[in-house]
Amino acid sequence: MEQTILVVEDEKKMARLLQLELEHEGFTVDVKYDGLDALEAFYGNTYQLILLDVMLPSLSGMELLRRIRKQDAHVPVMLLTARDAVPDKVSGFDLGATDYMTKPFEIEELLARIRAHLRHTNTAAEKEPALQVGDLTLDEKTRTVKRGKNELELTPREYDLLLFLMKHEKQVLTRDQLLERVWGFQYAGDTNVVDVYIRYLRKKVDAAARRKLIKTVRGVGYTIKDEEK
Structure with missing residues (x-):
């Protein structure tokens, strides 16, 4: 089954790097640079995983996460941020983040975590009744x-x-x-x-x-x- 990932990142070079790496791994990638554009994309599409920068224009990553969780409690959401303070991580997890990576990070580790989250989600989906x-x-x-x-x-x-x-x-x-x-x-x-x-x-x-x-x-x-x- 085709797996589509939403990348929400306002740094266009970083967004392009993530897109190229994910497409090389066989994923379909939808890129948004703005919080409101990302929310609109989320409402109109089905994603298997979301990579979400915390600092975004129009709508912050934390507020976007809160709205995503109001509609979908299961889609994996990985926060990407330059902030590594414990309170920021706790806030993200309290709002429903699945994982948290601090920039700069190794792309190989990011891809490994993505695969792990998708395996877990796919296993859960197989058990979920219609x-x-x-x-x-x-x-x-x-x-x-x-x-x-x-x-x-x-x-x-x-x-x-x-x-x-x-x-x-x-x-x-x-x-x-x-x-x-x-x-x-x-x-x-x-x-x-x-x-x-x-x-x-x-x-x-x-x-x-x-x-x-x-x-x-x-x-x-x-x-x-x-x-x-």
Whole structure:
């Protein structure tokens, strides 16, 4: 399976070095130089690991880490920083950092740690069951979605929207929450796009089924739940 790493580093020479080394190791690499750009990329894509500089323009690395952990508790996040003081390391770990490397570092050690974190994540993912709401199942490893025995063909955006709904089963999610988490900041304020994609999803997920799983909460937003449980 293709493994994609997000590199968030405002020093462009360092970012380019990391990109070249990681691509040489066979990874796909997405590079961002700004905290807000990185957050938008995180909301709109799936990454297997994130390399995160602490000192960033627009949004600090620590604040970016905090927001990442609000949505994803599992993706490995390695902090890269020139600060080696113990309080800084403690703050990073308290916010959910997986690992911490102080600049300058040896690239071979960084790559070895990345491989170790990915092995651990992949092993955990193999043990993790597919998401399920009623007879609707979603397998993140294969990106397969089924309603009963029937496999559903979803576009990437439809898949991301359904994944977020299923990860928050029974929670009422506002249109603004769905915009921010599924589309990112570029769609801020245009909540009509959420209604459009909910209609697309309903046609594929609920139209042919006796039990409807995707619910509208009038005046608030949407939720997914199996009311016959």
